[in-house]
Amino acid sequence: MYFAALLARTEDGWEASDTELDDVESLSDLAELAREASDDDTVIVFIEQEDAWFGIVRVEGEEDPRIYVSDGAAAARSSYGEMLTREILGDDLDDLVDELETLDLDGTEDGEPLDGDTDEDEAGSVAAEAVPAAPVGDRLILADLGMSPEDLLALDTDALAEIAEALGAAEVLEAVR
Numbered sequence: 001m002y003f004a005a006l007l008a009r010t011e012d013g014w015e016a017s018d019t020e021l022d023d024v025e026s027l028s029d030l031a032e033l034a035r036e037a038s039d040d041d042t043v044i045v046f047i048e049q050e051d052a053w054f055g056i057v058r059v060e061g062e063e064d065p066r067i068y069v070s071d072g073a074a075a076a077r078s079s080y081g082e083m084l085t086r087e088i089l090g091d092d093l094d095d096l097v098d099e100l101e102t103l104d105l106d107g108t109e110d111g112e113p114l115d116g117d118t119d120e121d122e123a124g125s126v127a128a129e130a131v132p133a134a135p136v137g138d139r140l141i142l143a144d145l146g147m148s149p150e151d152l153l154a155l156d157t158d159a160l161a162e163i164a165e166a167l168g169a170a171e172v173l174e175a176v177r
Contacts, residue, residue: 002080003048003160005176007169008038009145014169018176021047021080027057027065027087034059042145044167046160047080054159055084058141066138068152070159073133088137142167 008015017037024030034043034057045057053074058066067088075081139149147166155162164173 001050002078003046003177005046005160005173006034006037007044007046007164007167007173008034009042009044010038014167014172016169016172016176019045024080025083027067027083030057030083031059031065034065035061044142046163046173047084048160049075049078049081051157053078053081054155055081056141056163057084058138066141068135068137068139068141070135070155071133072131072136076131085131085136089131 002021004019004021006017006019008017015038019033021030024033030045034045037043040061043059045059046054047057048054053069053071055067055069055075067084069075069081069084069088072085072089076085135153139152142152142163143149145167147163151166152163160173161170164170
């Protein structure tokens with residue numbers, strides 16, 4: 001189960017709204033959703049999956065989104081998390097997956113799967129194995145808004161509430177939770 005919310009910084013302070021991710025299939029879709037919430041202002045997208053991991057996507061105008069994920073390996077095992085980690089790691093992730101897929105771990109020649117083809121679930125699990133079980137992405141994503149990289153890395157449980165508190169948006173985030 002996911003929780004997703006948008007925090008938009010406006011002239012009057014932060015405005016929050018929960019959001020559905022049903023139509024989000026790519027980072028571009030997520031960035032467009034954020035831009036619809038606020039044209040030129042800073043928008044922070046929070047995504048959390050049952051305390052397993054959280055992700056932050058920061059969108060400002062037409063600039064490329066900035067991304068941080070608290071646990072790359074945990075996130076890579078879920079659809080939205082995998083989308084974010086692939087965006088962060090890009091070609092590095094594809095290279096790691098290729099390396100893992102060619103290892104002879106199951107006794108078959110050249111690491112070929114027993115059925116001769118890797119199904120989508122196996123490919124997803126290989127991708128998750130290739131992602132570090134550690135934070136990935138832009139650790140400075142919230143530095144100018146009041147949360148240092150050290151504080152971001154130290155977050156564990158109820159991370160989104162602590163982030164919102166640091167940003168001065170705890171009450172508005174709690175209203176949509």
